[in-house]
Amino acid sequence: MSKYSMHLLVCGGTGCKSQESDIIAEKLKNELLKQGLEETVQVIMTGCFGFCEKGPILKVMPDNTFYTQVKPEDAEEIVEEHVIKGRRVERLLYTDPETEAHVEDSKHMGFYKKQLRIALRNCGVIDPEIIDEYIARDGYSALGEVLANQTPEETIELMKASGLRGRGGAGFPAGLKWDFARKNEADQKYVVCNADEGDPGAFMDRSILEGDPHSVLEAMAIVGRCIGADMGYIYIRAEYPLAIARLKTAIGQARKYGLLGKDILGSDFNFDVDLKYGAGAFVCGEETALIHSMEGERGEPSLKPPFPAESGYMGKPTNVNNVETLANVPVIILKGAEWFSSIGTDTSKGTKVFALAGKINNVGLIEVPMGTTLREVIFEIGGGIKDGKKFKAVQTGGPSGGCLTEKHLDMPISYENLVANGSMMGSGGMIVLDEDDCMVSIAKFYLEFTVEESCGKCAPCRIGNKRLLELLERICEGKGEESDLVRLRNLGEVIKDTSLCGLGQSSPNPVLSTMDNFYDEYLAHVVDKKCPSGVCTDLLEYFIVEENCIGCTACARACPVGCISGERKEPHLINPDTCIKCGACMEKCKFDAVILK
Amino acid sequence: MSSVKIELRQDQIDKIHTICDSFGNQSGELINVLHKCQETFGYLPAEVQEVIAEKMEMSAAKVYGVVTFYSFFTMIPKGKHPISICTGTACYVRGAETVLNEFKKQLEIEVGETDVNGVFSLSCLRCVGACGLAPVVQVGDKTYGRVAPDDVKAIIKDYID
Numbered sequence: 001m002s003k004y005s006m007h008l009l010v011c012g013g014t015g016c017k018s019q020e021s022d023i024i025a026e027k028l029k030n031e032l033l034k035q036g037l038e039e040t041v042q043v044i045m046t047g048c049f050g051f052c053e054k055g056p057i058l059k060v061m062p063d064n065t066f067y068t069q070v071k072p073e074d075a076e077e078i079v080e081e082h083v084i085k086g087r088r089v090e091r092l093l094y095t096d097p098e099t100e101a102h103v104e105d106s107k108h109m110g111f112y113k114k115q116l117r118i119a120l121r122n123c124g125v126i127d128p129e130i131i132d133e134y135i136a137r138d139g140y141s142a143l144g145e146v147l148a149n150q151t152p153e154e155t156i157e158l159m160k161a162s163g164l165r166g167r168g169g170a171g172f173p174a175g176l177k178w179d180f181a182r183k184n185e186a187d188q189k190y191v192v193c194n195a196d197e198g199d200p201g202a203f204m205d206r207s208i209l210e211g212d213p214h215s216v217l218e219a220m221a222i223v224g225r226c227i228g229a230d231m232g233y234i235y236i237r238a239e240y241p242l243a244i245a246r247l248k249t250a251i252g253q254a255r256k257y258g259l260l261g262k263d264i265l266g267s268d269f270n271f272d273v274d275l276k277y278g279a280g281a282f283v284c285g286e287e288t289a290l291i292h293s294m295e296g297e298r299g300e301p302s303l304k305p306p307f308p309a310e311s312g313y314m315g316k317p318t319n320v321n322n323v324e325t326l327a328n329v330p331v332i333i334l335k336g337a338e339w340f341s342s343i344g345t346d347t348s349k350g351t352k353v354f355a356l357a358g359k360i361n362n363v364g365l366i367e368v369p370m371g372t373t374l375r376e377v378i379f380e381i382g383g384g385i386k387d388g389k390k391f392k393a394v395q396t397g398g399p400s401g402g403c404l405t406e407k408h409l410d411m412p413i414s415y416e417n418l419v420a421n422g423s424m425m426g427s428g429g430m431i432v433l434d435e436d437d438c439m440v441s442i443a444k445f446y447l448e449f450t451v452e453e454s455c456g457k458c459a460p461c462r463i464g465n466k467r468l469l470e471l472l473e474r475i476c477e478g479k480g481e482e483s484d485l486v487r488l489r490n491l492g493e494v495i496k497d498t499s500l501c502g503l504g505q506s507s508p509n510p511v512l513s514t515m516d517n518f519y520d521e522y523l524a525h526v527v528d529k530k531c532p533s534g535v536c537t538d539l540l541e542y543f544i545v546e547e548n549c550i551g552c553t554a555c556a557r558a559c560p561v562g563c564i565s566g567e568r569k570e571p572h573l574i575n576p577d578t579c580i581k582c583g584a585c586m587e588k589c590k591f592d593a594v595i596l597k
Numbered sequence: 598m599s600s601v602k603i604e605l606r607q608d609q610i611d612k613i614h615t616i617c618d619s620f621g622n623q624s625g626e627l628i629n630v631l632h633k634c635q636e637t638f639g640y641l642p643a644e645v646q647e648v649i650a651e652k653m654e655m656s657a658a659k660v661y662g663v664v665t666f667y668s669f670f671t672m673i674p675k676g677k678h679p680i681s682i683c684t685g686t687a688c689y690v691r692g693a694e695t696v697l698n699e700f701k702k703q704l705e706i707e708v709g710e711t712d713v714n715g716v717f718s719l720s721c722l723r724c725v726g727a728c729g730l731a732p733v734v735q736v737g738d739k740t741y742g743r744v745a746p747d748d749v750k751a752i753i754k755d756y757i758d
């Protein structure tokens with residue numbers, strides 16, 4: 001960072017890039033060139049800053065100015081005012097929603113105050129396409145340390161002592177897993193990075209790969225050294241073109257620098273990394289299915305044992321870790337197990353990255369120490385519920401998880417606490433719901449997903465989930481009965497107990513947990529045939545608001561069953577008993593008098 | 598699974614052979630071969646699958662089994678402007694379904710279909726990583742954020758000259 005006195009960091013994450021942030025960067029460069037400043041001010045495209053809701057983001061260093069919702073046409077003013085005259089462009093500064101004051105500096109934003117960025121340490125800081133920037137922030141020194149000064153056993157002990165657990169869902173201790181793979185003797189072993197990220201509405205792993213690909217490569221090499229593998233694969237979804245491009249660049253650079261390949265850093269350790277592509281199947285995130293997919297087969301899970309650590313890719317011992325798990329590894333080696341285990345709770349160490357989304361003000365990517373409460377995450381970092389609505393629930397763990405409510409808000413986040421309250425950590429999706437969301441519909445949404453994604457190998461999951469979904473559909477259509485609720489629960493329990501893989505074993509969770517927390521809402525659907533949140537259209541009725549109706553008769557003439565009555569210039573009335581809910585009246589009314597209720 | 602009957606030209610067959618060769622005709626590389634072929638042809642009709650199967654010395658049923666397992670692979674040609682609606686959870690709770698319904702209504706096609714002129718096709722995606730812009734719609738390479746049902750007409754119009 002030597003010769004430049006100022007850096008303009010433009011977010012190159014998927015969210016901002018789809019809003020032309022690359023054009024912003026181009027324009028900034030052009031402006032700087034015009035002013036002869038290209039030697040003193042550098043424009044850098046970084047990974048996601050996490051504050052995607054207000055993107056595109058531009059951060060100015062060293063003064064930490066944080067500009068939001070920047071447009072290409074702002075480039076000129078930013079260079080003229082900020083770079084040349086040293087005056088911040090007020091209108092682009094983030095406005096604190098509570099004080100309504102401009103926040104000049106990202107350190108004072110509620111969004112960042114409670115965050116601790118370990119896995120995301122380089123996202124929004126470095127240019128992920130330049131290896132030197134990673135190296136300048138201690139990149140690859142953990143690999144150097146491991147190769148020069150530690151035996152594999154020592155490194156594994158260090159990982160065990162740190163307490164790092166898998167961030168892909170199950171939370172298995174990373175060091176222990178490496179130890180298994182190490183102890184299984186074989187002529188060939190593999191390291192696999194699980195970048196399948198199937199949870200719909202989550203983008204943690206993608207952001208790490210886009211913003212800091214080298215941290216994952218470095219960690220894979222460290223795992224390779226620990227377990228005795230010389231080849232690693234990243235299994236990544238073909239739907240992640242930007243992450244794939246950045247990984248390819250990173251692998252090429254690492255090879256050129258001798259950080260991948262033969263005799264790494266002058267040692268006798270060889271390790272290389274290649275990519276394997278997924279093709280849109282959620283179940284392929286499950287490690288045995290993932291391995292079958294890597295082998296070119298249908299991605300169907302198989303029974304464990306044998307675990308991948310015994311017999312994985314090509315029948316060889318294979319260590320599978322999630323992207324975020326790996327991103328933590330280099331820092332732990334450099335800062336030590338004690339440092340890492342001092343963060344978090346008794347059993348859940350370190351931090352967790354969450355993708356905050358849904359009805360929340362600050363949709364984005366956050367990283368907090370384990371033990372942070374949901375209230376802090378949603379109301380302080382997340383800025384509370386959108387449009388001043390009332391918080392209803394938050395779904396964690398995606399389609400395998402469950403919902404947590406008001407009464408769980410002060411619970412410290414940990415693997416154990418989430419499970420004890422009917423949800424799970426999962427990979428880190430956090431979907432916030434407000435009073436307008438119907439919990440039965442949410443459960444139905446997740447189940448539609450699992451039914452679509454079930455691989456069909458075992459009957460409880462293939463047939464059972466289909467039946468569960470049919471029951472939910474009936475309930476949302478107003479055809480459900482109270483006895484269906486008992487059936488839902490019983491069937492859900494059976495599916496959980498008898499399915500072969502984690503997909504089926506967890507698929508009923510969204511149904512069961514919404515039933516536990518919002519039984520009233522289910523009852524309203526089956527007994528009163530009402531959807532309290534007004535979401536299930538079949539349970540709504542067309543209704544004419546008297547005050548808005550001017551009696552133009554347009555609706556009555558459009559109604560195919562003639563169920564609208566009323567005199568000319570008098571308010572009209574819909575007979576709900578004969579209405580077929582075709583919606584024609586609503587479309588015709590120019591006075592917003594017809595509503596659904 | 599319906600599919601369009603097509604006749605492959607010799608140069609197209611050669612192209613498939615080259616792709617298979619580039620992956621050493623290894624059965625473990627089948628998914629990579631399929632990715633490349635779909636990139637080349639836009640979709641994977643039965644005829645293409647048969648050429649792959651023969652070249653890589655595996656049954657056509659195996660290739661078909663893999664193609665149908667993964668939702669990224671399609672046996673139906675996409676439109677000139679493929680429209681994808683994100684139905685990931687973040688988009689769903691911000692109204693993706695109503696946007697999807699509006700597209701279906703305007704284009705008079707269902708998800709997985711292409712319109713009669715081959716201009717638009719409609720599909721669903723699960724999270725494109727831009728949840729901050731939910732609900733999100735992609736047309737080709739272009740991403741539209743915070744789409745409301747009322748915006749749908751204008752988006753379609755962008756692609757009708």
Ligand SMILES: Cc1cc2nc3c(=O)[nH]c(=O)nc-3n(C[C@H](O)[C@H](O)[C@H](O)COP(=O)(O)O)c2cc1C
Nearest residue numbers: 166167168194197198285286287321322325502503
């Ligand atoms: C249905 C299903 C889907 C999964 N999807 C993912 C995923 O997308 N990403 C991931 O890292 N792990 C996923 N897992 C967990 C993996 O099987 C595996 O436990 C994990 O990759 C191990 O890495 P970790 O110990 O570092 O978490 C999934 C598991 C199941 C049962």
Ligand code: SF4
Nearest residue numbers: 456457458461501504
């Ligand atoms: S539980 Fe579902 S996804 Fe898993 S093996 Fe059985 S059918 Fe396949």
Ligand code: SF4
Nearest residue numbers: 549550552553555589
């Ligand atoms: S169309 Fe609207 S304003 Fe006219 S009669 Fe019907 S409800 Fe009243």
Ligand code: SF4
Nearest residue numbers: 559579580582583585
């Ligand atoms: S929804 Fe259709 S059937 Fe019902 S009142 Fe309106 S026009 Fe008539």
Ligand code: FES
Nearest residue numbers: 011013015016048
């Ligand atoms: S993509 Fe730019 S802040 Fe997340």
Ligand code: FES
Nearest residue numbers: 683685688724725
């Ligand atoms: S859920 Fe639609 S972009 Fe993430």
